[in-house]
Amino acid sequence: xxxxEEDPQxxxxxxxENATMNCSYKTSxxxxxxxxxxxxxxxxxxxxxRSNEREKHSGRLRVTLDTSKKSSSLLITASRAADTASYFxxxxxxxxxxxxxxxxxxxxxxx
Amino acid sequence: SQTIHQWPATLxxxxxxxxxxxxxxxxxxxxxxxxxxxAAGRGLQLLFYSVGIGQISSxxxxxxxxxRPQDRQFILSSKKLLLSDSGFxxxxxxxxxxxxxxxxxxxxxxLVL
Numbered sequence: 001x002x003x004x005e006e007d008p009q010x011x012x013x014x015x016x017e018n019a020t021m022n023c024s025y026k027t028s029x030x031x032x033x034x035x036x037x038x039x040x041x042x043x044x045x046x047x048x049x050r051s052n053e054r055e056k057h058s059g060r061l062r063v064t065l066d067t068s069k070k071s072s073s074l075l076i077t078a079s080r081a082a083d084t085a086s087y088f089x090x091x092x093x094x095x096x097x098x099x100x101x102x103x104x105x106x107x108x109x110x111x
Numbered sequence: 112s113q114t115i116h117q118w119p120a121t122l123x124x125x126x127x128x129x130x131x132x133x134x135x136x137x138x139x140x141x142x143x144x145x146x147x148x149x150a151a152g153r154g155l156q157l158l159f160y161s162v163g164i165g166q167i168s169s170x171x172x173x174x175x176x177x178x179r180p181q182d183r184q185f186i187l188s189s190k191k192l193l194l195s196d197s198g199f200x201x202x203x204x205x206x207x208x209x210x211x212x213x214x215x216x217x218x219x220x221x222l223v224l
Contacts, residue, residue: 033212042201042215043155088154090213097143097162098170099213103154 004032004089004102012108019076021105023089024069032065033090033099034074043088046074076107084109113138117202117216124223130175130189132219134202137183142204144185145213146177149199161185197223 007022023032031050035043049056049065049072056063062075076083086104093100114137124130136142143162147155157170159177167177174193178186185202199220203213 031211040199040218040220042217043203043213045212045214048212097160097168098145098157100157101147101155106152 004091004100006087006089006102006105008105009103010106010108012110013079014110015079015081017079019079019083019107019109021074021087021107023072023074023102025089025091025093026070027093028067029091029093031092032072034063035088035090035101037086037088037104039085079109081109081111083107113204113214115202115204115214115216117219119219120217121220122222124192124221126194126223127191130187130192130196130221132187132200132221134185134187134216135183136204139204139206140182142183142206144179145203145205146185146187147201147203149201151198155201159187192223194223197221
C-alpha cells in the first residue's frame with residue numbers, strides 16, 4: 001500500500017524561483033528521505049531527516065518534517081534548469097529492511 | 112568508494128522468453144540489496160530484497176524471481192516474460208539497516224513485445 005504521497009504531481013516554475021514539494025504519509029516513521037531522479041536514470045539520495053528532527057538543510061535544499069501532521073516538505077531555492085527531475089519521498093514505516101517510495105513530483109524548470 | 116552496476120542497460124525481449132538481469136556492488140561487503148520496478152511516470156515498486164547470500168524476500172507475487180549467489184551480486188530472473196513485465200528495473204543497496212539511505216544503479220529498461 002502507498003505510504004508516501006507527493007503533492008503536487010507536477011510543477012513548472014521559472015528558473016530562479018523557489019520550488020516546494022510536499023509529502024504526506026500515513027503511519028509513524030523512523031526517518032523520511034528525499035530522492036531525485038533524472039529522466040531514464042537511477043535515483044539519487046538528497047537528504048534524510050529523522051523523526052526527532054524538524055528541519056534540515058543541504059545547499060539549496062531545505063527539508064521540514066512535521067510528525068504531528070505526518071508531512072514533509074522539500075524546498076529548492078533559486079531553481080536551475082538542472083533541477084528538472086522527478087522528486088520522491090520515502091519512509092520506513094515498519095522500521096525494517098525496506099523503505100516505501102511515493103509516486104513522485106515531476107518538476108520542470110522553465111528557462 | 113562504492114559503486115553499483117546493472118546490465119544490460121536496455122533489453123527488448125519477446126513474450127515467453129527468459130530474463131536475467133544482473134546487479135553487482137563494489138567497494139562494500141554484506142550490503143542489503145533491492146530490486147525495484149518502475150512503470151512509466153510512476154513510483155517504485157519493491158520486488159525483492161536480500162539481507163545476505165541466499166536470503167531472498169519477495170514483496171509481490173509474480174512470475175519473477177531473484178537470487179543472490181554471491182555477497183555483492185543480485186540477479187533478477189524470469190522463465191517466461193509477460194507483456195506486463197515491461198518497465199524500468201532498478202537495483203539498490205544499503206550498507207546495513209534497510210531503512211537508511213539507498214544507493215541506486217543506473218537501471219535496466221525492459222521492453223517485452
